[in-house]
Amino acid sequence: MTRNDTGDMMKFRVLLLASVLLVAGLSFLMNYFGDRKTEAVVKAQAEEIVAHSSPSVFAGGIRPAVRDRIRARGIGARYGFVFSASAPGGGEESGALLFAVPIMDNCGPILSVFYFSPESGTAFLGTCFAPSQARTDFRAAGGAGEESGNPAHPGPEISPGILRNWTDRIGKAAESVWKGGFPR
Amino acid sequence: MKKNVFFFIVSAAPVLPVLSLFSFGILFVLEFSLLFLVLTGARKITRDCGLSSALVLPVEITVLLVAAAFFSGFLRLVLPVPSVLLEFHVFAAAFSYLLFDRILHRAGNGGHSSDEYPPVLAGFVFLSAYSLLREVLYFGTISVPIFNGVVFLPVLPEQALVFTRFWGSFSGSLILTGLVIWLLNFLGVRSASPHPSV
Numbered sequence: 001m002t003r004n005d006t007g008d009m010m011k012f013r014v015l016l017l018a019s020v021l022l023v024a025g026l027s028f029l030m031n032y033f034g035d036r037k038t039e040a041v042v043k044a045q046a047e048e049i050v051a052h053s054s055p056s057v058f059a060g061g062i063r064p065a066v067r068d069r070i071r072a073r074g075i076g077a078r079y080g081f082v083f084s085a086s087a088p089g090g091g092e093e094s095g096a097l098l099f100a101v102p103i104m105d106n107c108g109p110i111l112s113v114f115y116f117s118p119e120s121g122t123a124f125l126g127t128c129f130a131p132s133q134a135r136t137d138f139r140a141a142g143g144a145g146e147e148s149g150n151p152a153h154p155g156p157e158i159s160p161g162i163l164r165n166w167t168d169r170i171g172k173a174a175e176s177v178w179k180g181g182f183p184r
Numbered sequence: 185m186k187k188n189v190f191f192f193i194v195s196a197a198p199v200l201p202v203l204s205l206f207s208f209g210i211l212f213v214l215e216f217s218l219l220f221l222v223l224t225g226a227r228k229i230t231r232d233c234g235l236s237s238a239l240v241l242p243v244e245i246t247v248l249l250v251a252a253a254f255f256s257g258f259l260r261l262v263l264p265v266p267s268v269l270l271e272f273h274v275f276a277a278a279f280s281y282l283l284f285d286r287i288l289h290r291a292g293n294g295g296h297s298s299d300e301y302p303p304v305l306a307g308f309v310f311l312s313a314y315s316l317l318r319e320v321l322y323f324g325t326i327s328v329p330i331f332n333g334v335v336f337l338p339v340l341p342e343q344a345l346v347f348t349r350f351w352g353s354f355s356g357s358l359i360l361t362g363l364v365i366w367l368l369n370f371l372g373v374r375s376a377s378p379h380p381s382v
Contacts, residue, residue: 009233016229020250027253034260034267041264081268102269106353107322108204109269129265129334 039069042081042100042111045128049113050085050098053125059117064096075173078102082177085115095178099170100128105162112158114167116174122167127158188288188306193361195284196307198276200314201354207327207334208270209315211263212277213308215255219281220304222251244282252278263329314357321345322352 047066055061064085072082081100096117102109111128193200203209226247230240256274259267267274288303319325324340340348350356 013233016233020247023254024250027250027257030257030261031253034257034264038260038264038267042268045265077272080271100268102271104201106355108208108318108354109202111265111269129269 039081042128043069043083045111046081046083046098046100046113049126049128050115053115057115057120057123057125059096059119064098064115066098070097070177072173072177075176079173085117097174097177098125099173101166101170103158103162103166105158110158112166114170116170118178122171122174124163124167188303189310190365191287191303192284192307192310195287196277196280196311198280199273200358202270202273203311203315204318204322204352204354205327205334206312206316206319207329208266209311210329211259211266211270212311212315215252215274215277216281216304216307216311218251218255219248219278222247223281223285248278248282249275262331263333266329266334314361317360318352318354318357320352321348321356324348 043066050063050066053063055063058064067084067086070082070084072079078101079099083098083100085096085098096115099114099116101112101114103112104110113125113128114122115125116122199212203212223244226244230243235243252275256267256271259270259274284303284307316326319327320339322345323336324342324345325336325338327334327336351360
């Protein structure tokens with residue numbers, strides 16, 4: 001190999017490394033901005049589910065407002081979208097939380113919204129992005145708080161056993177969130 | 185072709201549970217296409233660079249993970265809710281693809297490697313057909329990804345789903361896949377192939 005060949009190879013390797021770093025940087029930026037967009041979309045979906053839920057599910061019998069996202073650490077990567085929730089006019093210190101969690105059942109993954117408050121415990125509110133919601137002959141996924149749904153039947157997407165399991169898990173996760181004070 | 189599909193099913197096992205919607209199948213076909221292009225390109229470059237064989241696998245894994253991270257970012261920007269649902273499986277797909285590629289190399293596969301189109305195309309056909317069948321049988325809809333969301337088109341009446349729903353569930357779809365493979369063998373497609381099929 002001549003000196004010229006070695007130089008060309010070095011240039012090629014440097015160029016290659018620069019390209020890989022460029023793609024990695026681009027991926028980082030896309031994930032950063034994508035995460036902000038995803039947060040806004042998931043929050044909007046959670047707000048819609050809260051708006052369709054029966055007020056009796058919520059602490060104090062008032063539908064809460066969905067507030068800021070909480071970046072809770074140490075409760076598991078599944079709980080990436082946790083929002084604080086409080087009655088209009090109330091502060092975040094009410095302790096209510098909204099969880100948007102992808103639940104895997106026999107039908108596949110379904111994004112489900114749960115409400116937790118220290119007074120009323122954990123309640124399943126409904127699902128986002130479920131095909132059954134697109135059908136004209138099926139009203140909604142029918143969460144426990146769904147006004148026109150059947151509280152005992154969470155819809156075709158999630159089986160009652162899986163739902164019970166997740167309700168317990170989210171109750172425990174919510175307690176962990178509150179153990180170390182309110183995360184910001 | 186059948187052999188390639190079988191290898192693909194084995195290596196794509198981590199992503200099969202989430203293939204409940206046709207739109208997810210399309211997204212994985214897009215991801216596998218990206219991974220195919222990236223891995224083929226990376227192979228050519230490592231060959232040209234004269235990289236030692238011990239370094240080839242770590243480089244391939246790194247390149248595939250960067251490509252998966254890129255695709256994950258793209259999904260978050262374009263389809264936010266599906267990106268939350270598929271989150272870890274987007275990265276699992278990178279390992280599935282590498283496994284598929286390694287199995288093909290080890291098996292010899294009649295001179296094919298995943299650098300060539302036929303084995304990859306067999307996987308794409310399987311992904312699309314499997315996700316389409318699951319969605320139609322379980323939900324009675326066909327979903328198509330569009331910018332910022334997914335459109336669901338109802339194709340089966342609600343009453344029909346009482347009979348079909350089990351076959352669209354994950355466990356039912358695996359039984360159905362096994363039955364289809366057995367049926368294809370039974371019907372003599374096997375004899376048409378010059379290579380012994382699995």
